[in-house]
Amino acid sequence: MTLTQAEKAAVITIWTKVATQADAIGAESLERLFSSYPQTKTYFPHFDLSQGSAQLRGHGSKVMNAVGEAVKNIDDIRGALAKLSELHAYILRVDPVNFKLLSHCILCSVAAHYPSDFTPEVHAAWDKFLSSVSSVLTEKYR
């Protein structure tokens, strides 16, 4: 699955807006994830997951920074996220199904914050992009 030039452009355009409130959108995406899919909380027994918690905000930030790196290096996501890919494969070992769940929640947050920008084409581009990111993060699992 490769992104077309138009899709890359759509991802980058929306990202410039999302980046202005990346931390909030990151935290909200995680909140959506833990509310809709409580089983995902099992990866965070060491966290305070209450709404607005510092850890939630911190982690949301981390996730969105990584997404930002992928956007900045959209022609070489594999290179940009190589370290994260190893981290997920050898240390975190988050089950692959969860990447789809988090991607879905990020899409919900972006749609809720930027409704007029979130056209079907933009939705498709972002779905593909997050899919690529997820692929890279799970590709060293076995």
Next chain:
Amino acid sequence: MLIVYPWTQRFFDSFGNLSSPTAIIGNPKVRAHGKKVLSSFGEAVKNLENLKATYSKLSELHCEKLHVDPENFRLLGDILVIVLAAHFTKDFTPACQATWQKLVGVVAHALAYKYH
């Protein structure tokens, strides 16, 4: 769904022009079908205590006549959630989404229930 997951177009050969996002968005058959599907969701909301019975005939139809892989119900459910997020923005809180994820999940389950 037809734009984001183009392979789902396989079920809609009779819809005519689905060749581009613009074509899909402007296609009257797509619009009419969207209305049908959402009305069906309305029935679900009205019959939350008895979804399997409510969807019994539709489930048989999707299996025996339409031959739709139930995975598509999950895909459409998730798309619906995202569309709701875009329409209701701030009101579509994480708690609201969680409830709707449950609803689309049980509807998908009811639709797949009569498969054999």
